[in-house]
Amino acid sequence: MSAAAQKGFRYIGKKRRTKEDPRFVTGRGRFVADIALAGMKHVALVTSPHAAARIKAIRADRALALAGVHCVLTGAELCAAVEPLLPGVDAPKVTRYPLAHGVVRYAGEWVAAVVADTRALAEDAAERIEVDYEPAEYVLDPEKAVLPGSVLVHPLHGSNVLYRRKFVWGPVEADFARAEHKLALRVRWGRSATVPIETFGVAAQWDPGRQLLDVWASIQMPKYPDQTARALRLPGNAVRVHFDVDVGGSFGVKRGLKHTVLVGYLARKLGYPVRLIEDRLENMRGGDMHGPDRIFDVQVAFDGDGTIRSLKIRALDDVGAYAGRSPLQLGKPVGAIVGPYQIHSVEYEPISVMTNKTAQEAVRGFGQSPTNYALETAIDRVARHLGMDRIALRQKNFIRKDQFPYLIPSGTSYDSGDFHTVLDKALAAADYPALLAARDAARRAGRLAGIGISSCLEPSGGNSAFEPLFNPKNETTTWMDSCLVRVDLSGAITGVMNTSSAGQGHDTLVATVLGEVLERAPDTIRVVHADSLNALPSNSPVGSRMAIMLGGAAAGAARKIKAALFAIAAHKLNQDLADLEYHEGSVSVKGDAKRMLSWDQLVEIAHRKFHQMPSGLEPGLQAKFVWEVPTGGALPTADGRIQMYPCFSFEAHVVLVEIDPATGQPKLVRYACGHDCGVMISPDIVHGMTCGGIAHGIGAALYEKFAYSDNGQLESQSFMDYLIPSAMEVPAIAIVDHCSPSPHTSFGQKGSGEAGYLGAPAAIACAVNDALAPLGTSIDALPMTPLQIWTRMRDVRAGN
Amino acid sequence: MSEQLYPISIEVNGTLREALVPARLSLVDFLRDTLRLTGTHAGCEHGICGACSVLLDGEPVRSCLMYAVQADGRKLTTIEGLAQPDGTPGALQDAFCEAHATQCGFCTPGMVISAHALLETNPAPSEHEIREAIGGNLCRCTGYQQIVDAIKLAAAKREAPTP
Ligand code: FES
Ligand code: FES
Numbered sequence: 001m002s003a004a005a006q007k008g009f010r011y012i013g014k015k016r017r018t019k020e021d022p023r024f025v026t027g028r029g030r031f032v033a034d035i036a037l038a039g040m041k042h043v044a045l046v047t048s049p050h051a052a053a054r055i056k057a058i059r060a061d062r063a064l065a066l067a068g069v070h071c072v073l074t075g076a077e078l079c080a081a082v083e084p085l086l087p088g089v090d091a092p093k094v095t096r097y098p099l100a101h102g103v104v105r106y107a108g109e110w111v112a113a114v115v116a117d118t119r120a121l122a123e124d125a126a127e128r129i130e131v132d133y134e135p136a137e138y139v140l141d142p143e144k145a146v147l148p149g150s151v152l153v154h155p156l157h158g159s160n161v162l163y164r165r166k167f168v169w170g171p172v173e174a175d176f177a178r179a180e181h182k183l184a185l186r187v188r189w190g191r192s193a194t195v196p197i198e199t200f201g202v203a204a205q206w207d208p209g210r211q212l213l214d215v216w217a218s219i220q221m222p223k224y225p226d227q228t229a230r231a232l233r234l235p236g237n238a239v240r241v242h243f244d245v246d247v248g249g250s251f252g253v254k255r256g257l258k259h260t261v262l263v264g265y266l267a268r269k270l271g272y273p274v275r276l277i278e279d280r281l282e283n284m285r286g287g288d289m290h291g292p293d294r295i296f297d298v299q300v301a302f303d304g305d306g307t308i309r310s311l312k313i314r315a316l317d318d319v320g321a322y323a324g325r326s327p328l329q330l331g332k333p334v335g336a337i338v339g340p341y342q343i344h345s346v347e348y349e350p351i352s353v354m355t356n357k358t359a360q361e362a363v364r365g366f367g368q369s370p371t372n373y374a375l376e377t378a379i380d381r382v383a384r385h386l387g388m389d390r391i392a393l394r395q396k397n398f399i400r401k402d403q404f405p406y407l408i409p410s411g412t413s414y415d416s417g418d419f420h421t422v423l424d425k426a427l428a429a430a431d432y433p434a435l436l437a438a439r440d441a442a443r444r445a446g447r448l449a450g451i452g453i454s455s456c457l458e459p460s461g462g463n464s465a466f467e468p469l470f471n472p473k474n475e476t477t478t479w480m481d482s483c484l485v486r487v488d489l490s491g492a493i494t495g496v497m498n499t500s501s502a503g504q505g506h507d508t509l510v511a512t513v514l515g516e517v518l519e520r521a522p523d524t525i526r527v528v529h530a531d532s533l534n535a536l537p538s539n540s541p542v543g544s545r546m547a548i549m550l551g552g553a554a555a556g557a558a559r560k561i562k563a564a565l566f567a568i569a570a571h572k573l574n575q576d577l578a579d580l581e582y583h584e585g586s587v588s589v590k591g592d593a594k595r596m597l598s599w600d601q602l603v604e605i606a607h608r609k610f611h612q613m614p615s616g617l618e619p620g621l622q623a624k625f626v627w628e629v630p631t632g633g634a635l636p637t638a639d640g641r642i643q644m645y646p647c648f649s650f651e652a653h654v655v656l657v658e659i660d661p662a663t664g665q666p667k668l669v670r671y672a673c674g675h676d677c678g679v680m681i682s683p684d685i686v687h688g689m690t691c692g693g694i695a696h697g698i699g700a701a702l703y704e705k706f707a708y709s710d711n712g713q714l715e716s717q718s719f720m721d722y723l724i725p726s727a728m729e730v731p732a733i734a735i736v737d738h739c740s741p742s743p744h745t746s747f748g749q750k751g752s753g754e755a756g757y758l759g760a761p762a763a764i765a766c767a768v769n770d771a772l773a774p775l776g777t778s779i780d781a782l783p784m785t786p787l788q789i790w791t792r793m794r795d796v797r798a799g800n
Numbered sequence: 801m802s803e804q805l806y807p808i809s810i811e812v813n814g815t816l817r818e819a820l821v822p823a824r825l826s827l828v829d830f831l832r833d834t835l836r837l838t839g840t841h842a843g844c845e846h847g848i849c850g851a852c853s854v855l856l857d858g859e860p861v862r863s864c865l866m867y868a869v870q871a872d873g874r875k876l877t878t879i880e881g882l883a884q885p886d887g888t889p890g891a892l893q894d895a896f897c898e899a900h901a902t903q904c905g906f907c908t909p910g911m912v913i914s915a916h917a918l919l920e921t922n923p924a925p926s927e928h929e930i931r932e933a934i935g936g937n938l939c940r941c942t943g944y945q946q947i948v949d950a951i952k953l954a955a956a957k958r959e960a961p962t963p
Contacts (some may be wrong), residue, residue: 021905022889023905025889026839026889027838027878027908033841034838194940197841198843251940503941685900688942688945689903691942691943695939696940719844727930727948732948
């Protein structure tokens, strides 16, 4: 079925060039820093040097004395003029403003903004602003912050806990009591993030004549225009976000709402366009884009034959000093809390705790990759405990392909899959017997080598069911997306999408889908991004959703166009619809191809010849389609069961690692990934995102960490201390495809935007620990940096 | 504050460009803001990411680590200069399209510049040599594989140019 499902399409699944690449390879992208508005001024920021402090005084005279410096804005003015930004959970006292208001809560928090003729001048001026602070107590350790009596990051909130709930799905205690074995483990996912190569930026311009704020931003954020307007106390239709800005990578984090509110306020106050482009330090420190930082305590109940019966997971997540949607990153994993395994019952206790660090934002996978790392580590631990082969243990517990749709204890139904086959394909691609031989040969030669396996799900189709799950006051049950299709008088097709893109190839997606349905060459189809006042509803490219949601909306709109063409032809040819057939845009009478109306003729009737139109059909040729997330639309049950996302992609990773005994440097010798995201619309795009996700996962597993000193200073503030894998650290990756079509989508597609990242950290961690196993040790925290590995090897040897 | 300005003249993509610039103006800002050649990107402004790479007398350099005045009298090629005269992709850029070696496109100009410099000196590089040559260009989207493929493809096409 798998190969067949991917066949039978005209354009879908074919090797075709993308629409976006030509402009990027020639340097003709249009990124936010490329947008130059006449008379534009630039913002620089004054930031807190303290992890916690009271602001006693701010003196800006020396800055304002510089020619070309126009304004110094502080929290006292701004916070009175805008609405606070609230976290995604019910915590109304945890307020965030773009600029600190009386107190600072982390080192790097913005205290004042300077507007000047150039960015360099604004930065000069920022250095001349003097701020008197009275340092205060702070808390950095989430395990201390969660305790009663801790120093409070937001005293008005009354505790540092933003969210905490213990979910019990199924007979957990009974299953634990019945199980023959139990084990417990603790693993820690380190604070890293997606760190796109483009920092965040935003430009805004206020038009007093129209009472309209125009915004250009490097944004990937649901409800961004609405939230900007709300914070600025403007009606929604007074903010126009231009979505035709190329976003230089995001993978979740580009949620620059505070930046936008600041710049929007300044543009309106000053009367000229204002732009803020983060520098890299700004991006890493005050840009509020750190990712999950989690301690997992996992207990597993299992039998001697390897059957895993039940799980208890406690996840303590350090979200930093403020929270946007980040507490909800503990919510999405509810939809795949048992991974690809048949596990009968689960207890899950997510705890979101604040500390005096940079705020957490959404990161690729929205909390799923850390959870997968904890789960897969637990599976390996069970295998070791039982002396069972890790692969056999996984295969034993995998949901079988004849069990779909498969309902997991937390209320989500998995749509389709064939986990056994995909893992087999990955093992074959890696040549597993050869891999074992290579590992063992390396070991015999006195080197450290290990093999890692991971298998996990990519929930896709980006619903927002974690909102009502984590906040009963929030009754969001739709997370729609839309597409508008226009066929103009010349017969050319234009697809309109409603958000910006950050490298996911949405123009290609829409053109391919429209081309597929209408049987017109995708190369001739133009795709544009509406601004937010022209846009139909969209929830932006989050949660691996666009192939499903935008692809589905485009297909729906194209089918409406096709239906209109049929209706016009039936009327003109005086035939029943059932007697007509469609071929590459023309409609003809079945069995009588000469009685035919061409695309051009049909388009001309629609646009010019109302007298030839059937009654009830609107003139012109256009259609919109707004689509609710399939399987969505319901609120959670009282015990917190919910259909989280509609579709479930699957990936299996196999990796061989060798560790340099002298330096602790791990080298990924062989990497294979079996991947099933249903029908691939653009294989090149899927493969590229998967490789990129693996590279990102290599970083999270081995190199990347936002480390803090004991006094709350961020120690990784540049690419010299925050290490992103280069082409030398990322190996050649063998990707093998499989196709289990989703029954919920227009062509059987599933999501793939988070592919690779969801399983790579788990696989690499398992490989490093397999390499360390002969030393009788393991590392239970990411990233496993070369220094950490080297230190562990030294300690073990010293102990010996 | 009036900064002292210095006259510079640089040949950029074959055209002589003259300007008066302050001493501290970086080359990347000169290219982007003064000349409006926005294909050269600034990803870190501290010499690590490689997004700002340009060719200075044929050698790849990081334009964020140079002042515009240091390029006075030299020849520069930016990503725009590697396209065909009508703005469509040049041969190497076309290989990047064929292999889908770009996603968000932010690192891409720097990657293409590094790849171009490699192929000029080593027309048939090994995979390891390719990875080394782009080792100073960070990409967060692609995992580098399709970039490596694109450079291999471009090298192969140079070997056997289409008649
Ligand atoms: S911007 Fe020059 S190396 Fe990053
Ligand atoms: S394509 Fe986005 S950083 Fe390389």
